[in-house]
Structures are given as C-alpha cells and as structure tokens.
Amino acid sequence: MVEPRSIAYRPDRWLTDSRVYNLIWMGRWLERADNTTRVINNFARVAVENGSDMVALQQSLNSAAAIRGIPTEDPRRALELLLRRHEVSSIYHSLTTARGNATHVGTVELIRALSEAVLTLEDDSAMPQSPLDALLLTNQILERLSAVYKVIDDNWFHQEALSEEEVYRRFVQQQQQQ
Amino acid sequence: MLTGDISKTTLNEHLNSDGSTRPVYQPLMDSLNGLGVPELQQRWRDANDTAALDAFTFMLDPREFRTVPTDWLPRLIPADEWDTISRGVAQRLKAINHFLLDLYCGDQQVVPPDVMYSCQYYNPELQDYRPASDVFVHVYGIDLVHMGDGRYVILEDNLRIPSGIAYQLKTTQIGLNVLPELAGGYDIVPYDIRSAYLDMFASLCETDSPVCVLLTDSKFGSAFFEHRYLSELLDIPLVEGSDLYVGHNGRVWARCLDGDFEVDLVYRRVEDLELFVPGLTEAYLDHKVVLVNAMGTGACDDKLVFLWVPDMIKAYQGEEAILEQARSYDLRSPENRQYVLQNLDSLVLKTRQGYGGLGVFIMPDLDKGYRSRLAQQLIEQPQVFIAQETLDFSRHLVFDETSGEFEERHVDLRVFAVQNGRGEVTVFPGGLTRVSEANSRVTNNSSGGSCKPSWVVR
Numbered sequence: 212m213v214e215p216r217s218i219a220y221r222p223d224r225w226l227t228d229s230r231v232y233n234l235i236w237m238g239r240w241l242e243r244a245d246n247t248t249r250v251i252n253n254f255a256r257v258a259v260e261n262g263s264d265m266v267a268l269q270q271s272l273n274s275a276a277a278i279r280g281i282p283t284e285d286p287r288r289a290l291e292l293l294l295r296r297h298e299v300s301s302i303y304h305s306l307t308t309a310r311g312n313a314t315h316v317g318t319v320e321l322i323r324a325l326s327e328a329v330l331t332l333e334d335d336s337a338m339p340q341s342p343l344d345a346l347l348l349t350n351q352i353l354e355r356l357s358a359v360y361k362v363i364d365d366n367w368f369h370q371e372a373l374s375e376e377e378v379y380r381r382f383v384q385q386q387q388q389q
Numbered sequence: 390m391l392t393g394d395i396s397k398t399t400l401n402e403h404l405n406s407d408g409s410t411r412p413v414y415q416p417l418m419d420s421l422n423g424l425g426v427p428e429l430q431q432r433w434r435d436a437n438d439t440a441a442l443d444a445f446t447f448m449l450d451p452r453e454f455r456t457v458p459t460d461w462l463p464r465l466i467p468a469d470e471w472d473t474i475s476r477g478v479a480q481r482l483k484a485i486n487h488f489l490l491d492l493y494c495g496d497q498q499v500v501p502p503d504v505m506y507s508c509q510y511y512n513p514e515l516q517d518y519r520p521a522s523d524v525f526v527h528v529y530g531i532d533l534v535h536m537g538d539g540r541y542v543i544l545e546d547n548l549r550i551p552s553g554i555a556y557q558l559k560t561t562q563i564g565l566n567v568l569p570e571l572a573g574g575y576d577i578v579p580y581d582i583r584s585a586y587l588d589m590f591a592s593l594c595e596t597d598s599p600v601c602v603l604l605t606d607s608k609f610g611s612a613f614f615e616h617r618y619l620s621e622l623l624d625i626p627l628v629e630g631s632d633l634y635v636g637h638n639g640r641v642w643a644r645c646l647d648g649d650f651e652v653d654l655v656y657r658r659v660e661d662l663e664l665f666v667p668g669l670t671e672a673y674l675d676h677k678v679v680l681v682n683a684m685g686t687g688a689c690d691d692k693l694v695f696l697w698v699p700d701m702i703k704a705y706q707g708e709e710a711i712l713e714q715a716r717s718y719d720l721r722s723p724e725n726r727q728y729v730l731q732n733l734d735s736l737v738l739k740t741r742q743g744y745g746g747l748g749v750f751i752m753p754d755l756d757k758g759y760r761s762r763l764a765q766q767l768i769e770q771p772q773v774f775i776a777q778e779t780l781d782f783s784r785h786l787v788f789d790e791t792s793g794e795f796e797e798r799h800v801d802l803r804v805f806a807v808q809n810g811r812g813e814v815t816v817f818p819g820g821l822t823r824v825s826e827a828n829s830r831v832t833n834n835s836s837g838g839s840c841k842p843s844w845v846v847r
Contacts, residue, residue: 225626225627227626227644228629228644229628230632233608310444310454311608314444315608315617315627319621322443326442326444327442330442374621374624375618376624378562379583
C-alpha cells in the first residue's frame with residue numbers, strides 16, 4: 212500500500228490520468244516512427260546491396276506505404292510521404308506528435324532528445340536522392356531514436372533525469388561563480 | 390480621470406537624446422562590435438536551435454509547433470531605474486490586494502459600485518470570503534513602457550493568470566549560455582524564482598509540506614511551455630482538469646495510477662475552474678484548498694477599474710503612486726465621451742475585458758473605415774470600452790539574423806511579482822521585454838510579438 216501523500220513528493224510516481232494518457236500515446240507514436248524508419252531502412256539496404264536505383268526503391272516502398280494507409284498514386288513520392296509529407300503516418304508526424312506527448316510526460320532532456328530526432332527531417336536538403344542517402348538518413352533517425360530510448364530508460368528506471376530544475380540549479384551556480 | 394501628463398517622446402533604449410550611446414549600453418555595444426555580424430548570426434542560430442530543442446514554445450495554433458520568436462540581444466535596465474520600478478510594483482500589488490479584500494469582505498469606497506458590479510470578473514459568490522492569509526494576489530504581472538529618463542508608465546495590470554515568468558527565465562538562460570560575451574562588464578542582478586514560489590506556496594498552507602499541483606488547460610494551450618517548465622522547476626505535478634476531483638471529504642484529490650492523493654494547493658493556469666474541475670469552487674469556498682491566484686482577482690484586471698488604482702494606493706497605503714499610469718478615459722462620462730470622439734484618431738481604445746492584445750485598438754495605426762466602425766460601436770456601447778492616450782514609447786535594437794542587420798522595434802516590459810502569505814512581495818528583476826512586429830506597437834506574443842532578455846545591471 213502506497214502512502215497517498217508520499218506519492219505527490221516523488222516525480223516518478225506522478226502517474227496522473229493525463230500523464231498516463233500521454234505516456235501511452237508517446238509510446239505508440241514512437242513505435243510507429245520506429246517501424247516506418249526500419250521499413251525504409253531495410254528496403255534501402257537491399258537496394259544498395261543490389262545496386263538498384265531510386266525508382267526501384269520508390270516502387271518497393273510504394274506497397275509498404277499502402278500497408279500503412281498512405282495513398283500513393285504517384286510511386287515516385289512514396290519515400291517523401293513516408294518520411295515527411297503524410298499527415299498521419301509519416302515519420303515526421305509520428306515524431307512531432309510523440310514530442311507533443313513528451314512535453315506532458317517527460318523532462319526537458321527527453322524533449323531535447325526527441326527534438327533532435329525531429330530535426331533530422333526538417334532540413335530540406337536532407338531529402339534522399341539515392342538509396343544510399345535513404346539508408347544514411349534512416350540510420351541517423353534510428354540513432355536519434357536510440358538516444359530517446361536511453362533517456363526514457365535513464366529517467367524511468369535510474370532516476371537520472373536532467374530536469375528544468377537541474378538546468379536552473381546549474382544556471383544559478385554558474386551565475387554565482389561569475 | 391487623469392493620472393499625470395505624459396509627454397510624447399521617441400526613445401531608443403541604447404541612445405541618449407543627442408544620439409550618443411547611453412553609458413550603460415557601451416560595454417554591450419563593444420561586445421557586439423567585437424563579435425562581428427557573421428559570428429552573431431551563428432550564435433543567433435545556435436540560440437534558436439536550443440529554443441527549438443527545449444520546445445520553448447508559444448503556440449498560436451495548437452497544431453503548429455512554434456518556438457517563441459526571440460531577439461537574444463538583452464535590454465539593460467540600470468539598477469537605480471529598477472529600484473523605482475520594483476518599489477512601484479510592490480506598492481501597487483499591495484494596494485490592489487487590499488482593495489480586493491475590502492471589495493469582498495469590507496465596504497470599499499474607492500471604485501464606484503456600478504463600475505464594480507458591471508465588471509465581468511467580479512465574483513459575487515465571494516462576498517465575505519477571506520482567502521488564505523488574506524492574500525488574493527499571489528502572482529502579479531504588470532505591463533510597463535519606458536518613456537525615457539527612467540520614466541516607466543503602466544499600461545495595464547494582469548491579475549488572473551499572468552503568464553510569462555518562465556519566458557523571462559528561459560530567454561535569459563539561453564541568451565547567457567549562447568552569448569556569454571555580452572555579459573562582460575556587467576554585474577547582472579540575480580533572482581531565484583524557485584525559492585520565491587515554493588516559499589509562497591508553503592506560507593499559504595497550514596501543513597508543513599503542502600501537496601501542490603499546477604493545473605494546466607492542456608498541451609494544446611498557447612502558454613503550455615510555461616506550465617510544463619514551472620511544474621518541472623518547482624517539482625510539482627502537472628495536472629489537467631480531468632486529473633482532479635472533489636472527494637467525499639470535500640477536499641480536492643488527484644487521480645494517480647498508484648493511488649489518489651489529496652491536494653492542498655492548486656496553482657491554477659486556467660480561468661474557468663468549474664469547467665475543468667467541477668466542485669472546485671465549493672472546495673475553495675470551504676477552505677479545503679488554496680488557489681493561486683485566488684478567485685476574484687479578475688475584478689482588478691478590468692481596464693476600467695485600472696483607472697482607480699492610484700486612488701486605491703492613496704486610500705490603503707496613504708501614499709502617492711510611485712509609478713504613473715497611462716492617461717485613461719472613463720467613457721461613461723458624457724464629457725469624456727465627447728473628448729474621445731473628437732480625438733479618436735490619436736487614442737487607443739481598449740475593451741474592458743480584453744487580454745493578450747485582443748480588444749486593443751491603436752487608432753493612429755488603423756485605417757479610416759475601421760476607425761469609423763469603432764467610433765459607431767463606442768457611441769452605441771460606451772460602457773464596453775476605455776480610451777487611453779497613445780504613447781510613443783521606447784524602441785530597442787533587434788538583430789535580424791537573416792539579413793545581418795539591426796532594426797528598431799517598440800518594446801514594453803512585463804514585470805512579475807509574487808506575494809507570500811506573510812504579505813512579503815518579491816519582484817523578479819528584469820521582467821520580460823516584449824517586442825512588437827515592424828511598424829506596430831502591439832507587443833503581445835498572441836498578436837505576433839516576440840521577446841528578448843532583460844537584465845538589471847549594477
């Protein structure tokens with residue numbers, strides 16, 4: 212039996228309704244982003260190994276996009292839709308929505324980690340022009356996602372969250388030293 | 390009602406009237422020259438990236454992730470100027486608090502009853518209700534503009550759920566981290582928001598270690614960054630309306646996966662409490678929970694009640710107001726109405742209950758058609774508006790990192806203060822400087838304005 216008043220003093224136990232709701236959805240959106248990234252990564256790896264060109268990669272991704280409910284009348288746009296353009300199922304949308312949930316759930320450290328992942332897709336020049344580009348970009352996204360998982364792991368299980376409180380404490384300390 | 394003659398000026402914060410650099414700005418200008426434009430552009434981008442990474446946002450559209458547009462060049466306020474501001478803000482906060490206590494628990498004679506009872510935010514159900522430690526106003530925000538020579542003029546008070554304190558802190562933090570050179574040669578007055586808030590919370594509750602929560606509207610609210618930030622900074626749970634309920638013992642409880650817990654204090658960042666937590670008003674009136682800010686403070690958010698604040702200071706403090714306020718006109722009076730209609734083109738019209746830049750009409754900046762429609766509304770419903778003189782307040786340099794050029798924009802200053810249960814007021818040095826868009830005088834973030842760090846320097 213948990214002593215009710217003590218819960219309020221332990222940040223890790225503040226699993227209020229709204230926090231749980233956001234936690235679940237953050238997990239779901241992260242998983243969707245992770246899945247889609249791995250699908251593209253896999254197809255891109257095969258394309259690079261087989262020496263296929265971008266047209267072939269787009270055609271392969273077209274069916275993957277269809278499975279995810281993304282209408283791809285123009286197969287040349289499949290990669291773009293999966294990465295960034297589709298309003299619901301793109302990696303970009305999944306990550307930005309997960310970040311929205313994270314603002315309610317996590318510490319500033321988690322938000323930073325997710326923002327780093329989002330940033331990989333915000334640069335227009337990063338749009339892949341070849342299967343190798345697609346492979347490198349998705350590798351980068353997967354790396355960023357791993358960083359997110361590490362923060363979650365640290366925050367939830369090891370209580371090492373870098374919170375705004377800690378950022379503020381360091382800031383005050385730095386001011387005093389000056 | 391007149392509150393002092395405010396002459397029109399054109400002032401750039403970093404310049405004297407003869408065009409020379411103000412001494413307080415000299416080290417900053419030297420540092421800027423030392424850095425050079427390309428380096429400044431890079432630092433600006435770094436600071437903007439940090440803001441994006443930390444989700445330092447002010448949302449205008451809940452579907453759009455929008456970081457707060459910030460100019461990282463600090464505004465400098467000399468400590469002696471700040472001393473006057475600080476004393477003036479504390480004086481005003483105490484007078485308003487005293488007035489609210491008199492309004493709800495006494496027999497206030499300062500503001501005419503018809504003004505008070507026609508105020509949308511006057512709460513008749515609070516009659517004879519005394520809040521914890523007799524404090525209504527815990528967190529106070531006040532909007533000032535600089536008219537030159539250290540003369541600051543009050544535009545309005547914010548007493549319901551004033552927002553911006555986290556923006557003040559975050560702009561300063563990021564700015565100093567990314568551009569530490571700019572602080573060279575300055576002794577910046579420090580402050581501690583966390584301690585002041587936690588002390589304020591503890592002083593209002595009867596228990597030694599009160600359970601406090603921050604009530605937010607949701608992550609889709611415009612100032613959600615501030616809610617999240619303060620909850621993390623103060624280490625208190627961030628809750629939505631659906632997380633709270635009033636239990637069988639009449640107390641407020643928070644729903645939690647590991648067991649619900651009782652709440653002693655709700656730092657509320659929402660207006661319609663009953664809508665978010667049914668029964669919360671009753672629990673509050675039964676003294677089962679403390680609300681920060683208290684219910685009923687909105688009565689002094691009213692732009693018409695604003696006209697009587699200097700009288701409140703005289704009545705309750707026995708002093709003259711330290712800070713002057715913009716000359717304003719009560720349009721219920723036929724003489725004032727006539728004057729305002731004759732001079733409408735040079736005045737500002739404000740709706741009594743407007744906020745966030747909404748309901749503020751700067752007539753010189755509007756076209757003729759719009760002005761005549763507003764004049765018609767004013768004739769039909771004079772009780773809805775007040776008029777204020779248009780102030781040509783100060784401008785500040787802002788840096789455009791795209792073009793690498795400096796521009797000038799109008800700036801105001803929102804200053805924050807908290808009052809604890811012992812009646813002690815803490816005014817946080819610097820405040821939040823809000824910057825207008827080009828060719829505008831409206832500085833509110835909700836209306837497209839940006840912000841910049843403000844340092845009080847010794």
